[in-house]
Amino acid sequence: MSSETLISAKDLTVGYNVGKGFFDRTVLKAVNEVSVEIKRGSFFGLVGESGSGKTTFGRALLKAAPITGGAATFTDGQVSYNLATLAGDELKDYRKRAQLIFQDPYAALSPRMTVRDIIAEPLEVMKLTKTREETDARVREIAAKCRLNLEHLRRFPHAFSGGQRQRISIARALVSGPKFIVADESVAALDVSIQADVLNLLKQLQKDLGLTFLFISHDLSVVAHTCDHVAVMYLGRLVESAPTRQLFAAPRHPYTKALFSAIPSLDPDDRGSAQKLVGEIPSPLNQPSGCKFHTRCPNAIDKCRTIEPTLENPGDGHAVSCHRWRELLGAETTA
Amino acid sequence: MTSLIDVENLTLSFRTDEGLVTAVDDVSFSLGKGEVMGLVGESGSGKSVTAKALMQLNPGNAVYDPRSKITLHDEGREVDVLSLRKSAELKIVRGGAISMIFQEPMASFAPAITIGNQMVEQLQIHTGMTKAKAKEISIEMLDRVGISDPSKRFDQYVFELSGGMRQRAMIAMALSTNPKLLIADEPTTALDVTIQAQVIDLMKDLVNEFHMGIIFITHDLGVIAQTADKVCVMYLGRIVEEGPVREVIRNPKHPYTRGLIAALPRFDDLDAPLTPVPGDIPSPLERPTGCVFHTRCREIIGDVCKRDLPENRWVDPSHRVACHLHAKTPAQTEAVR
Ligand SMILES: Nc1ncnc2c1ncn2[C@@H]1O[C@H](COP(=O)(O)OP(=O)(O)OP(=O)(O)O)[C@@H](O)[C@H]1O
Ligand SMILES: Nc1ncnc2c1ncn2[C@@H]1O[C@H](COP(=O)(O)OP(=O)(O)OP(=O)(O)O)[C@@H](O)[C@H]1O
Ligand code: SF4
Ligand code: SF4
Ligand SMILES: [Mg+2]
Ligand SMILES: [Mg+2]
Numbered sequence: 001m002s003s004e005t006l007i008s009a010k011d012l013t014v015g016y017n018v019g020k021g022f023f024d025r026t027v028l029k030a031v032n033e034v035s036v037e038i039k040r041g042s043f044f045g046l047v048g049e050s051g052s053g054k055t056t057f058g059r060a061l062l063k064a065a066p067i068t069g070g071a072a073t074f075t076d077g078q079v080s081y082n083l084a085t086l087a088g089d090e091l092k093d094y095r096k097r098a099q100l101i102f103q104d105p106y107a108a109l110s111p112r113m114t115v116r117d118i119i120a121e122p123l124e125v126m127k128l129t130k131t132r133e134e135t136d137a138r139v140r141e142i143a144a145k146c147r148l149n150l151e152h153l154r155r156f157p158h159a160f161s162g163g164q165r166q167r168i169s170i171a172r173a174l175v176s177g178p179k180f181i182v183a184d185e186s187v188a189a190l191d192v193s194i195q196a197d198v199l200n201l202l203k204q205l206q207k208d209l210g211l212t213f214l215f216i217s218h219d220l221s222v223v224a225h226t227c228d229h230v231a232v233m234y235l236g237r238l239v240e241s242a243p244t245r246q247l248f249a250a251p252r253h254p255y256t257k258a259l260f261s262a263i264p265s266l267d268p269d270d271r272g273s274a275q276k277l278v279g280e281i282p283s284p285l286n287q288p289s290g291c292k293f294h295t296r297c298p299n300a301i302d303k304c305r306t307i308e309p310t311l312e313n314p315g316d317g318h319a320v321s322c323h324r325w326r327e328l329l330g331a332e333t334t335a
Numbered sequence: 336m337t338s339l340i341d342v343e344n345l346t347l348s349f350r351t352d353e354g355l356v357t358a359v360d361d362v363s364f365s366l367g368k369g370e371v372m373g374l375v376g377e378s379g380s381g382k383s384v385t386a387k388a389l390m391q392l393n394p395g396n397a398v399y400d401p402r403s404k405i406t407l408h409d410e411g412r413e414v415d416v417l418s419l420r421k422s423a424e425l426k427i428v429r430g431g432a433i434s435m436i437f438q439e440p441m442a443s444f445a446p447a448i449t450i451g452n453q454m455v456e457q458l459q460i461h462t463g464m465t466k467a468k469a470k471e472i473s474i475e476m477l478d479r480v481g482i483s484d485p486s487k488r489f490d491q492y493v494f495e496l497s498g499g500m501r502q503r504a505m506i507a508m509a510l511s512t513n514p515k516l517l518i519a520d521e522p523t524t525a526l527d528v529t530i531q532a533q534v535i536d537l538m539k540d541l542v543n544e545f546h547m548g549i550i551f552i553t554h555d556l557g558v559i560a561q562t563a564d565k566v567c568v569m570y571l572g573r574i575v576e577e578g579p580v581r582e583v584i585r586n587p588k589h590p591y592t593r594g595l596i597a598a599l600p601r602f603d604d605l606d607a608p609l610t611p612v613p614g615d616i617p618s619p620l621e622r623p624t625g626c627v628f629h630t631r632c633r634e635i636i637g638d639v640c641k642r643d644l645p646e647n648r649w650v651d652p653s654h655r656v657a658c659h660l661h662a663k664t665p666a667q668t669e670a671v672r
Contacts, residue, residue, distance in 0.1 A: 018495075049530070050500060050530060159353075159619075161378060161379050161615060161616040162377075162378030162379060163615060163616065164615055164616075190554070191376070191380075191554045192595055192598045193377060193595055193598045193611055193612035194611065195598070195611075196598045196609035196611035197611035199609055200608075221599070221601070222600055224600065224602060224605055225600040225605060248602070248605070258529055259528055259529060262531070262532040263528055263557065263602075264528070264557035264558050264560065264561040265560065266556060266557050266599070267560060267584075271560075271561055277529045281483055281530070282483055283484045283487070285484075286483075286484065
């Protein structure tokens with residue numbers, strides 16, 4: 001990892017118009033003023049409640065969800081793109097440089113195309129190669145990196161297992177030579193024995209090809225093992241962001257603490273010891289006042305109900321958005 | 336424990352362009368009332384196909400071996416599930432006594448009908464309750480699975496919900512008819528842990544409250560450890576190990592189960608490399624001879640594994656394993672371990 005920033009988001013906001021009818025202009029802020037810096041060559045993890053805006057944030061960085069507020073920049077050597085306004089040829093160029101690995105290797109692959117054609121398609125769509133020979137050479141090169149052989153390339157995807165299909169999706173995402181990869185729940189559908197293999201492959205590819213990952217996952221043990229930096233989202237807001245070790249050793253936000261303690265223990269005699277968050281996730285259309293987590297926070301005080309905390313960065317790279325984080329340092333959440 | 340469902344010698348192939356593909360091979364297990372069974376295994380190992388067989392939900396190209404038998408014990412009746420033909424009979428196992436939460440939430444909901452209307456319709460088919468009552472129960476179930484604004488969500492379409500919310504809506508729909516057996520196929524995969532913990536609690540409550548049996552399909556052994564009484568481990572269509580959850584997790588007997596446990600990322604050592612089970616799962620068209628796991632087994636003994644199918648052996652009254660390591664006399668078994 002270098003100290004150069006590849007992706008920088010500043011108060012990035014994605015709002016969807018969800019009003020029913022012409023006069024109802026209700027906006028759902030799926031991502032709400034999120035600021036992060038993703039360093040070149042890093043494996044940046046994004047975790048959080050379902051519906052917290054992880055996928056939307058990833059899609060916004062890929063120009064697949066509308067940026068309605070704030071800014072995001074992609075800086076790679078000579079090029080620097082403002083993602084909010086990117087269009088035309090620059091957008092085409094950006095599509096080569098930033099790619100998505102799909103979550104579901106079953107749904108994502110067309111059953112009627114051979115593996116070779118599936119991997120080659122982005123090259124053909126983006127007109128990156130001139131001859132069939134050139135395409136084939138590129139496909140073979142990337143397939144080999146993803147441990148797929150020539151025999152595999154001739155077959156159809158249904159003849160493959162989940163792990164192999166995920167490797168096909170990865171090869172397809174990498175074939176255009178991108179620098180930035182959004183991996184959205186990319187190993188969620190895989191069995192653990194295969195998951196470890198795909199994660200090792202992603203790490204290897206990151207090193208070999210100098211890739212930068214935004215790794216979205218709800219599996220905290222996977223995130224702990226693969227990412228060097230982790231950001232935590234709740235209801236569209238970034239609530240905590242820190243180097244992985246620091247975050248797991250000493251989480252600062254009450255939501256992050258609850259998240260960690262809810263991880264199911266592998267010990268069958270340790271049932272029910274998990275800290276359970278009470279209450280439901282508030283509707284994104286009817287968000288709580290003050291701190292968005294106060295309706296479920298075991299540490300909430302009056303102030304939390306009226307004043308929204310801002311993201312503080314105390315200078316150690318471990319940012320947190322909570323009025324009480326200093327007071328609560330070292331203390332267990334009391335549910 | 337009174338048996339709720341008995342599966343005997345379930346063997347099932349699919350007719351495909353490339354010939355017959357074996358998906359489930361000689362699977363037998365029993366589940367008692369109020370018992371929670373975890374079903375784990377590689378992707379493609381036949382977990383979903385096994386589960387769907389209990390409701391006859393496999394598609395028309397499925398071919399059942401005639402030895403296959405599934406018996407459901409429902410309020411004094413014995414239902415021979417695989418002999419059910421007419422849709423009126425099939426109602427018993429489809430959404431009646433048995434309900435299933437699918438792996439793909441999108442598959443359970445029709446895209447053009449609101450979530451609420453689908454729940455109401457399903458309740459009316461299976462219980463004959465009034466529309467108003469069905470609506471009340473549906474909203475209550477949506478609330479119980481942790482969906483905010485349940486009466487508003489009731490009128491929404493599935494595409495308007497986030498992945499996790501879809502999963503919860505589906506769980507609500509499956510539970511609303513109060514089934515005897517709930518099959519949950521990867522029900523918490525799309526959920527984050529705080530909600531997963533709630534859903535797991537909800538499922539435990541249901542077992543206690545309604546004495547419902549649950550088959551929990553997941554690849555998360557942590558979830559199994561937290562919920563299941565017993566576990567069946569599948570590999571390439573066969574159950575390779577079955578036992579009480581404590582035994583299987585603490586003292587796994589089959590090399591595949593051991594590999595699965597070793598592959599889990601641990602929190603206690605973030606630097607430890609992840610250790611996958613080596614190799615790829617063989618294509619369903621190239622089923623290995625002998626022990627189906629021999630192409631990836633770290634503990635392979637030799638030709639016997641490549642040649643002979645290992646038989647199930649009960650290593651204690653509730654723990655069985657299909658592996659040549661355990662087919663020998665106890666002394667030799669210890670020696671090779
Ligand atoms: N196209 C859309 N129109 C309206 N609302 C949307 C749209 N896409 C997403 N949303 C809403 O935005 C919020 C964030 O959704 P998103 O899919 O980003 O969450 P997520 O963190 O990825 O959740 P999950 O873990 O369940 O995948 C949710 O409330 C969702 O319902
Ligand atoms: N309709 C079908 N036609 C042909 N083959 C099928 C069909 N349905 C399933 N199979 C095959 O049967 C085998 C078992 O599939 P199944 O869906 O039960 O796996 P699984 O254990 O549930 O995997 P996962 O964890 O990925 O969900 C696979 O090889 C699959 O490709
Ligand atoms: S600001 Fe208050 S409610 Fe929000 S996380 Fe901190 S203590 Fe909890
Ligand atoms: S029978 Fe042989 S190949 Fe199969 S699991 Fe046992 S030791 Fe490994
Ligand atoms: Mg998502
Ligand atoms: Mg399945």
